[in-house]
Amino acid sequence: MTLNTNAIFIIDRSKKKFEVKVMETDTITAISTPTGEGAIAIVRLSGPEAISMVTGLFHGKDLNEVASHTIHYGKIIDPTTSEVAEEVMVSVMRAPKTFTREDVVEINCHGGMVAVNRVLEIILGKGARLAEPGEFTKRAFLHGRIDLSQAEAVMDLIRAKTDKAMSVALKQMDGRLSGLIKRLRQDLLETVAHVEVNIDYPEYDDVEEMSHEVMRQKTKEVHKEINELLEVAKQGKILREGLGTAIIGRPNVGKSSLMNTLVQENKAIVTEVPGTTRDVIEEYVNVRGVPLRLVDTAGIRETEDIVEKIGVERSRQVLKESDLILMVLNYNDEITDEDVKLFEAIQGLEYIVIINKTDLEHKLDLDKVKELAEGRPLVTTSLIKEEGVDELESAIATTFFAGEIETGDLTYVSNVRHIQLLKKASQALEDAMAGIDQDMPLDIIQIDVTRTWEFLGEIIGDTASDGLINQLFAQFCLGK
Template identity: 70%
Template sequence: MEFDTISAISTPMGEGAIAIVRLSGDDSLAIADRLYRSRDGRKLSDVASHTIHYGNIVDPKTDDVVEEVMVSVMKAPRTFTRENVVEINCHGGFVTVNKVLQLTLREGARLAEPGEFTKRAFLNGRIDLSQAEAVMDLIRAKTDRAMNVAIGQMEGRLSNQIRTLRQSILETLAQVEVNIDYPEYDDVEEMTHQLFKERADYVGGELDKLLRTSQQGKILRDGLSTVIVGRPNVGKSSLLNALVHENKAIVTDIPGTTRDVIEEYVNVRGVPLRLVDTAGIRETEDIVERIGVERSREYLKKADLILLVLNYSDDLTEEDEGLFEAVKGMDVIVIVNKTDLDPKIDMERVKELSANHQLVTTSLLKEEGIDELEQAIADLFFEGELEAQDLTYVSNSRHIALIEQALHHIEEVKEAIELNTPVDLIQIDFTRAWELLGEIIGDAVHESLIDQLFSQFCLGK
């Protein structure tokens, strides 16, 4: 395939003083050469692939030195995009990096769209679709765990699992064709139903397992939307500050990503919390007061996690009881704050109300109980057993939708077998599941089932 040469600032994950201008495409080396001056006059187009060079970037119009740089040269095809790639490592601030980028654009590169390097890697056959999407998730990953999930997917864990399942379906379909074309047994229909049933059970079970990870996967990627509720003065702001300060707020310092000002991300023991509308809490102290009881209930229902704060040194009020009512059935952690003061709250009643929730006591003033609170959050999310590293999480909503649809067709297969439906009708659902799974890895667009059956099993000779 042929593409123009693209350029963009691609800052490495996390912090770091170095910023990179990355070029990809046929003209990468030529464009870089027009800007690059080495000590010994060597051109980048003449150097060996996968080598790094020290020199200056100059403005070719004036020959003024813009920046001292290290330039990596990676020639096609052994590169991420399978095109010629040049990475100009700048150590200056954003202004100089930007100047270098502008120069590459002036010399003929086009500004890359978000994710376009990854898109090229996909289009040039370097990675499959789910891997491409994983890279996009990686760019947006908000915690280490989320990053591990994305990396796992990028390494092809999900792709491999999907391929295995598709292969299993394909083999079944081939086997069925053989049974029908060359019946060795009297009751082909029953044999075939039996075969279909075994495979449908297996594939359905595996898809089900993948789906069960999807909720976790989505949360890891998007953050657990968390709302802090409580009467005025119980310590909501203090709690927010404690969470933000104890835990490194999650930085997304990738150029082009803007942070939503009304959300604050914190990473609590690997669980990304998206503290929703914290600005609201800060400004008006109380979301119930601010948006009214009815609306705040609706609002609360959308949250993944509620942190309900009570005051240890005050009576439990009707308003407190109302909050318990409003968050019924949700994931709630009850926090009884201000334990450094004289007790006044009816703890027996609090325990009663918290029967289905976790209960933690804190003194945010004295920084006590925060560890316990964090542990409670982690327990709630990981149920104390899940380790992101060991699992294939499905976190991409497109993948989830496709797996759900595929599973639906597998269920249809099972049902059809129960009803003794003719084999050719069952085949349709099985084939559809195979196609849907293929869309996850981007295969369905390229290959038809017939081609696969022919190439792998030499049917229909």
């Protein structure tokens, strides 16, 4: 049998046996820098013909002869006109010491849209195929360069909104989560194997008997570590996706001023006229390492203005979708029925009460506010004088992270898919422990242990389906 040399061999471990699949691979290309004007743009190629394709277009050194991981000055020649298309620097990286474990070439050209698209068209004309979204990272995964959790961390790194979110993504890319999952899976696999040996070869005296007590101890240890991951998952998810934060209150209490203060930019229009904010305004802001997806809502009140009424309805919808609510009151106003209704609307949700405009005359009944707030944090501010902002930021961080986020030693789980799989793995182990308590046969109990092993394997891609893998990589940007 003759095999195509341009093939990826994939070892499938999903059923505790090795199956070899052969996947054809070709040379792909894409623009790997954001669209728009800039100093430099990069066209990336990966595949068996990446170097030879560019060599045929490059006027400079013979790229087939240069050392790996070197960069060279020259010009790209348009083969249809034999004219110079672009002045470039070309990086050559030879397999297997590349991100995709294939030959990789990166063409650094001028950052204008016309220049980079012209180079891309010439490369496509040479026979390369336009890469699908995330295909470079997908090839790194299929070649065993990274596992699935590390591949997802690449996108987390690109989308990171704060230094701490970036730190968590970098640790996941380095394999911190992968290493832990692989160790837990190995512990479970050894337990299952031990049960099977006891069942298949009971006559061997030198094999330690797998008793219900030993099985209980093994499953409890893994269950404890999985639950420890789930305990910090909420923090990890916030670091990854941001904390959906709605600013609410009656018109003209200082919601837009709060938005501008936190963002440190005039994103929202501030006037003395109630109802100025007619729609929802959204912005990301970093508060002590916590990424807030900050939403300034239209003042919630009864109104006959059609446009303002639409804004109020959108504000009510935002409340339902928020992780945190910043409820703003006016120090210079008495409590109104509208304020009371707002407190009723956010009952059971996580919120902080902000009493703004403390530079004005005191008219607000603070005892009544405390009664309505039911023990929630209460912060006083004068945004016009920038007073109380530090206290507010501290209250936000304390509410969700006990005041400080630790990214040094903790292994954070931040991906929703990972969290759901860990919950399933935890439940499967609980089912196994329930079976042990009922003194069920070990070969029945091991079914739940094996399910746990498979759920954990989906996190790193060892037991993930082709459909899931394709779906995940389709969310990546085109040149990654």
